[in-house]
Amino acid sequence: MTGFAKHRLKTLALLGSLYISQYIPLTFIYEALPAFVRQQGMSLEAIGLLPLVALPTIFKFLWAPAIDRYGFTRWGHYRFWIISFQLLAIASAAIAADLTPDRNFPLVLAAMFALCLWCASQDIATDALAVGVLTSQERGWGNGVQLSGNYFGAAIGGGGMLILLDWWGWKPSLLIMTGLMFVALLPIFNFRERRAQKPDTSQFVLLDLVRFCRRPQIWRWLIVLVLFSTGPMIANTMFRPLLVDIGLSMTEIGLLLGAVGYAAGIVGATVAGLLVARLGRRRSLLWFCGLRVFAIAAYLLPAFGIVNLPLLYGVAIGSQLTNGMAMTALFTVMMDRSELTTPGTDFTLQTSLIYFGGIFAAPLSGVAATAWGYEGAFILAIALSLGSVASISVLVERNIASIESTLKNEA
Known part of the structure; x- marks a missing residue:
């Protein structure tokens, strides 16, 4: 080496x-x-x-x-x-x-x-x-x-x-x-x-946030970030009480969602890390988010009463695996959109918008499950996840392509 x-x-x-x-x-x-x-x-x-x-x-x-x-x-x-x-x-x-x-x-x-x-x-x-x-x-x-x-x-x-x-x-x-x-x-x-570079300390510190939000067409990317976590948040929030209602013990739930689920997330993130450079930013983000939609759709199986332990493990593994892949691709593009003079500000603002989307979506999960049952909550999660994929394709496809072109020139 x-x-x-x-x-x-x-x-x-x-x-x-x-x-x-x-x-x-x-x-x-x-x-x-x-x-x-x-x-x-x-x-x-x-x-x-x-x-x-x-x-x-x-x-x-x-x-x-x-x-x-x-x-x-x-x-x-x-x-x-x-x-x-x-x-x-x-x-x-x-x-x-x-x-x-x-x-x-x-x-x-x-x-x-x-x-x-x-x-x-x-x-x-x-x-x-x-x-x-x-x-x-x-x-x-x-x-x-x-x-x-x-x-x-x-x-x-x-x-x-x-x-x-x-x-x-x-x-x-x-x-x-x-x-x-x-x-x-x-x-x-x-x-x-x-x-390599030092920020300008002569101006008001919060102007760095304003500068990021005033970049050309940045609002398109901000919409993508807000929508990104809404569907998965609704699905994951309601999956835990569903497991309780099915009759799993706390130990079984902890093993299912903790050790096994997080291990699948590690595998997904590692695989995505290998594939992003080969597939490119645009295809990675679209494909991995598309796979995540299918993983969320699998939540409907236990919601409709199709229940056995191997199936539940498959649902949990698929969810964390694809979410780890999608998050890796998203974070890669977020880094591309972060200036070297203000990387902490730029990257943190983007992650905060992802959290905001999830926080606003979480209460919807309980409302939807109360009104329409677990099935309705998961269908809503699927719809929002499809909306996230559509937003990526429609709103930022050209921007990601231009980033890839810049990377090829750098190489």
Whole structure:
């Protein structure tokens, strides 16, 4: 293996470790914490407050321009922010470990909010670093690594942490989580960042957001981002209660949606990372999103009463596999649309729009399932997913083609 190949491999391993480290605590908050505090006798009203701690992941685009512009560049601009935010996240998790959820729930919420804030902020810097260190031809691979890291971190923070909480309780489990976060941070200490361009710090910081939104025809791309996650969010939100109604135990659901589902997501992201460069941006995005429509359509089988365990595993695997592929292709194009002077701002604003689309779609799932049953909710998810594919084809086909032309010229 040549020195250059070793360097690129180390870079991909670095990015993978960073995405793993930030998704362990985020998925712990989303998945493991609600189940644990409910087991401890916490009221549903109190548990309903937990989503509020995730607000930084939605609004992180507001402070992304500051991370792009300012930093202690002697350490490496984004390297400084990544190390700082990760150490703050580790400290927040360690503080939470000394609290008892059933006795100090408001303080636990505050610690979890801080943990989410630092992880969301680290994500800005990590995405910006990825935009800068990956060449245009490497972005398919890089985003395959990113999504694989996300899924692997989610598997640890969700199912893995639930198992630890069940075995050893609150404090030992959170201390183990802090240890894992620190280990995942170690590769960044040996990384030397080179930043080719510096942003203009003379103008008002939020103007970077305005500049992105004023790009020619950018509204077409923003519509695509908002629609992208609506269908999958509706389908995935209703699949979990459907499994409960079918009669699966919590352990069976955890294995189905956690270990097996996330493993399928890793495979999908890895496969897509290999294919994006060969198929091209346009075809990858259209084909993978098209495959995702068929995976969502498979949810109708258990909804109509066709139920057996192998089928349910097939549905869960297909959903996460195709979603990992589609997300890898989408993130690759998002990197292409991020300027090297403001990569954190540009990429974060795009990811926030994806979250917005999912958040607005989630309440529709419950309304649709109540009015029309699970079948109606999944049909709505299929329709919105088809709309997402149509928006990609109609609104951004030429733009993606022009990006591919630019990449060929660069090569």
